[in-house]
Amino acid sequence: MRWQGREQSSNVEDRRASGSRISGGKKTGVLGFIILLVGAYYGIDLSGLVGMDTAGLGGTTSSSAKLSAQEEQSLNELSRVVLRDTEKTWQHYFSKNGQKYVAPTMVLYYGATATACGTGQSAMGPFYCPNDQKVYLDLSFYADMKNQLGAAGDTAFAYVIAHEVGHHVQNVLGILPKINRVQQQNPSQANALSVKLELQADCFAGVWGYQAAQNNLLETGDLEEAFAAAEAVGDDRLQKRSQGYVVPDSFTHGTSAQRLQWFQRGLKTGDPSQCNTF
Ligand SMILES: [Zn+2]
Secondary structure (H helix, E strand, C coil): CCCCCCCCCCCEEECCCCCCCCCCHHHHHHHHHHHHHHHHHHCCCCCCCCCCHHHHHCCCCCCHHHCCHHHHHHHHHHHHHHHHHHHHHHHHHHHHCCCCCCCCEEEECCCEEEEECEEEEHHHCCEEECCCCEEEECCCHHHHHHHCCCCCCHHHHHHHHHHHHHHHHHHHCCHHHHHHHHHHHCHHHHHHHHHHHHHHHHHHHHHHHHHHHHCCCCCCCHHHHHHHHHHHCCHHHHHHHHHCCCCHHHCCCCCHHHHHHHHHHHHHHCCHHHCCCC
């Protein structure tokens, strides 16, 4: 992806200096799991990492140890550039409909951080908190994607950010609060509705990808990277990886095939109105 030297978002809150570089091992795992359940209930995104915690990814190494200083600097810049691209993409669509897009803030942190949705843990993966309209990102997630999920590359990481911003778009459009209410009223439908929310966020990420392609920002192999990332975070793939078998009723993000399909739909059409997963 062409991102070096391009315009960066100013909607970034960098908490990395104040964060603990050591994540809390097993304790993080348990706490992360509790937050994960809360997250599933309130529609906070955990980016397909259901099962990853139990797969032993719950912070056995410090966050900073996973990345070289150079990698971290690159990811820092990449994230800010991608966030800026999402701002332009969504400003465009909102203004076309006579609306104003209020962009989310991206919080960069290490290990753990306070959010309006409870304590954020890097073991949960990147997530969006609708209560403070912030996307939380520990850059070391890139190392997890690469080493644990086999999804490497700048475009794979960009897809993750675009997906989280997709949840913000759902929030400001009123979709997220509405679906969260229905989930609370019908707990038996909560997982199925969560899958629809996630697939829509994937489709919205595809809309970002469409703009990136239009602006000639994608290079050979970039889309394949993003496709691989979308597939890597499918519930079936993650469950098979963590527990060896798949329980479809417990899916909260959709299968690899579904995630890829909806991402590609947004990518092909560039049209958010094509992203109605409900
Ligand atoms: Zn999500």
